[in-house]
Amino acid sequence: MKIAFKLNEKPVMIDVDPMRRLLDIIREDFNLTGTKEGCGEGECGACTVLLNGKPVTSCLVNAVQLESAEVVTVEGVSETEIGQKLIACYDKTNAVQCGFCFPGFVVSSYYYLIHDGEPDLEKIKRALSGNICRCTGYTKIFEAVMMACELVGGQS
């Protein structure tokens, strides 16, 4: 079926199997490989993108759900001003290790930053609880997001 939606603010049109996963559409049809597949069952959050402004695991979204939708991937977040400030905080805290889960963390923490942004550890933990990281033990991720909240909190 033909589906028209917005991907990182650009209108796009695809002709696909209605059950094709959003994750595959992003990675294969648009070659945006920043979004990763870690588990394929919505548990790990490595494939997190924003769908109509909300974080979703793109491995559990089908093409049929995309008509007129707005999708933002880590590549899209990286182009926004707030996204860049957030990423700079992740850089400064040296939070990254293997990096496979981080595009998902960037998307989830970007969402928290623009919808709440309070530098509150418990809230940050909840906002990131849909993303699994096996390397870091999370502490440095909290530091990075806390720093970003203090830097841009209230700006949105």
Place this chain on the structure above:
Amino acid sequence: MKSPIRVDSHAKLTGITKYIDDYREDGMLEGAIFFSPVHAGKINKIIFPTAFDLTEFTLVFSGDIPGENIVPEPVSDQLFLVEQHIGYKGQPILGVAHPDRETVRSFVEGIKIEVDEFPALTATKAALDDAHNAFGREIVIDHGTHHDIDPMWIHTRSVYYTPHQEQAYLEPQGMIARFDAETRIMNIRGTMQCPYFVKSAVDQIMGSKIEGTIVQVAEGIGGAFGGKEDFPNIIAGVTALLSYRSGKPVKTILDRAVDIQVTTKRHPSRTEIESWLDPNDFTLRKLSVDYRLDAGFYQTLSPVVLARGVLHAGGCYKCDDIYVHGRLIRSNTPPNGAFRGFGAPQSLFAIESHMDDLAKKVGLNPLEFRRRNLFKSGDKMPTTQPVPENHIHDTLERLLDLSDYEAKAKDFAAYNSTHRLKKGIGLSLALHGGGYTGNGEKVLKSEIKVVIEKDATVKIYVINTEMGQGVQTTLAQCVAEELGHPLEKTIYMFPDTSKAPNSGPTVASRTIYIIGNLLRKLAREIRAEIGDTSLEEYIRQHPAEFPMERRAHFTPDESVVFDEETYKGTGYKDYSWAACAIEIAYDPDTWTVEPVKVWAVLDIGKVINHDVAIGQAIGGITQGIFWGLSEYFEKEGMGRMNGFTDYVLPTSLDAPEFVVEFIHTNSTVAKGLGEIPMDFPAAALRNAFLNASGKSINEIPLIPERIFREE
């Protein structure tokens, strides 16, 4: 000093870094492997699903292997593909390729086999309990003074069990193979820790059909933790065969559920400790450790894991009559392999739990009991190696300051007597030998290469992979600092067996300790030749010398001698040390344990990048805590867990608070860091539970069902 920002950080955060599944080639096929659905048997027939057109698929069986059907390293006893007899559920039977991933996966799911099933040993604890299941490598360490047992000595016997653990690297295993028909070179790219292992595996399976193999790593390796040490050999071998047969590039990415079911895990263990204490001062007079690991069906890496396990079995304690017996147990399950700590977490869990059990028995607090028994500089380890330094004492004393352990232990006892919810605090100590065990590094003779280009770019060629632990940054720092050259112009080159010499596997906490220190030495030599001038200036004055290539070999310290037969001598030249305290909350009505706060003090010698080191420590401790608390892999009647929905990993909401500090950082030697954080948390957690509840539970994880059962 401010830590330099990781050079791989930004590209990973913005999604630019390419992991193996992000690479594509023209005409590429998707590969998959069909793994045995039964535990043991003899295959009579393979039946393919009828809904597919078989001619669209490339199929490879053991009979199609032009070379040898044996994975060459580490111990060559494992088949690439089943010939007729199946030894375990999850054993690779055939490789399949097709242009479409979904199609190849549904095809493989539809394959059935007709098989004469044989009885199989799959129950882990039952397998470990029966020493008749022992096979392969057996190690005895027995160099102490043999005392006759005094009937007055306090005798204790305890058995400790630890389970499988899934590495759960976020990026599943994967490889791309491309056979070049003109050059007859097999090109491999993938996610792995040991490119030269993969090279020899592909050379072996392809035999004389190829001229050679070139192995390159993907830019990003999405975690490994030991899980990508030897299993990549099999994926690379089968994928190479598929590429050779089809004439096309083939990419094989394991589906997560398959990855969890068939790849190598941490070995389940059974450690039986018998101890005898002097009744006057409660010091250890005699210690006997029976240490068993469930290897699975083949030995593969297990003999080396066993070696590290037995060498750490005495912990940090003084005992002049210690006997350690290590055995591998064979079961009809996939071979277990490397996972951060490599046998040491299992034996240290046992000895550190035993210390608390003994303290409780004789009525001393766990700290006082440890203080009486800690070994000191010059005391003999079980191999007769003298304890090189008193740094374990220093980590412990600093830990007590940081955590206020003694005050907390008192406060919690008072609190628990009047409250329903309990608090507990537990201690644990660890040592971890850096680099390969015994003579391993002598045999490996790692080689490194540095090239200085005309534009003063310094390129580092090693084969040790960046899998998240930070070596892309820290190895570059080692060279940049010694050379007095900017870090931006000092580049770690992604491992490629056609360009980098064999600097050995990325394992055993050896990358900074062996390779980093070797690079520093080479950089110092280059600096000495250049003199005081900048590298740029020197190149201007001596243009003919550049590009300049320098190589160096690891040169072993000749005073380090280890007898592989008797296990006498220097097991490891340098040890890292650690002390840890964990505070928990325990709800006795729901049997739930919650880690609240963790303090850890580590001596890893010189710290190259403080942020990276803290990240390694907290990440490793987290893996250790949840191995002890909640990660479980098998359920009776259900078998192995089948994905991240079943195998429950800690999330941000589970993370405790951390206080981590490094001491003795002014050392000239950067010692091993990667594994020691995994060695101590499970015992500290278990001992905190003992402190909170008064109950000794000798098996992890401490899930509510177990606590309930043991009550």
